[in-house]
Amino acid sequence: MTHDEADVVVVGLGPVGITLCNLLAAAGVRVEGIDAADDVYALPRAIGMDHEVMRIFQNIGAAEAVAAATGHYRPSEYRSADGTLLRRFDSPAEPYPLAWPPYLTFLQPDLERALRANGKKFPHLTLRTATELVGLENPDRPILTLHDKASGERTRRAPRYVVGCDGANSFTRRGLGVALEDLDFDEPWLVVDMILEDQLAPLPETNVQFCDPARPHTYVCGPDQLRRWEFMILPYEDPAEVNRPERIWQLLSPWLRPDQARLWRSATYNFHALVAEQWRVGSVFLAGDACHMTPPFLAQGMVQGIKDAANLAWKLAHAIGSGSEHLLGTYQAERRPFMREVIDITKRLGQFICERDPDKAHARDAEMAAAMRTGQGVQIRQNLFPPIRHGLVASNIDGSPSPRAGEPCPQPWIIGPFGRKRLDDALPPGFQLLIAGDMDPSPTLLDKARQVGIAVHRVAQEKSCPSLLVEEDRVLVDWLTAKGARAALVRPDHVVFGTAADTRGTEQLVCQLQMMLVAAPDK
């Protein structure tokens, strides 16, 4: 390795790769990000993101620039062929638990540009476009061959780590010989993005899943004038034939005439459910679509890829800074089973939406409409997925999970002489112990926390002592109290390691983390 070699090469600068580059560079890691294309992909693919992702963008200093590319997320309705309401997902009310709206829509090309521009803040981050990975040898001490498409030159790299964020057809994954586990969902769909030119076009006010057995289809409101339709391609149809403008306008005719909107993008592809058998081989990791693909029904594709990046970034930074690789084993241990659950939940909705048998669809409609009548069909779009259950999360003495372990820690607004700030902006990065203002941390606890490198903060509702952080609402304290907890130990990626009800329990939690940092479970 030469002295100016990067610690990490990130392959692929889509939303996942460029987020990882920013996160690593913000943690002081020397990063080289490469992408085979000359520029960002100019058309939208992902359209939905959530508050955890916005928080990650906030943590790299890109929140304002990204927010400019986002729009309000509408509620979602599931409707039968005759228009009966079968199910509804509503947005939670404020105060938002992570200080961002729980879901947002966005324009992918603008998002990617904002993240690439943000990367320029970091002197240790080099981004190379029109540069393709063409060789990957010896994953334990990786040697890469890069092809510069402009000059035709080939160069070699020997970074400490490589992360393949190079999409569904990942060269990195194929180079490692990693197989994809097929989770049994494979449906061909047409995706159409329209730019609305007539504000008076009679479109639904909400996102809609049209659970019509004759042709299941989806309507999603994007930011500004972007509106997306997705149509299932039927078994006897030819995808290329369905993807012709005349056919697309026919499919859109219940909502739009050609003078009311412009066709921005259309594509046909198969909605898949796949997860890589291995997310790491030696010093080479996979993230995003390179290691999982989920049907789009809950808009989780990009969201989960960016969560991979956040999960991996601090562990790589820790390994590079400390020379200890223990934590790296927790990446797959945490993310793979979690991703399987995300895919399972999404698939269940997908099977419900994609039902093509009219009798089964009729029975489904009757059952769902009955649930709507008893109030069970309306769900708040929050906490749809379980916490992380494996890896670097605390358990109680009896082996049960520590309350709140594996959940994202709330991010209250903090108020003070500076005005109001989101919690993460008021704290240094790293492990945090957040203690309810009425609990006094013992000297033993403070000492132990210092040894392990954990910053301790007391969060209260009013400033009865100068060292307290004051939260604007009761977001954090209510979240702790709901589980009988007074303290939360939180990882650098804001995933809760565990909670405790008192000082003694908090000391034990810190000791558990200390032990796991040197021997973290990779199962």
Ligand SMILES: O=C(O)CCc1cccc(O)c1
């Ligand atoms: O809000 C919803 O339920 C729709 C989510 C969504 C977003 C993008 C594509 C898609 O098929 C579903």
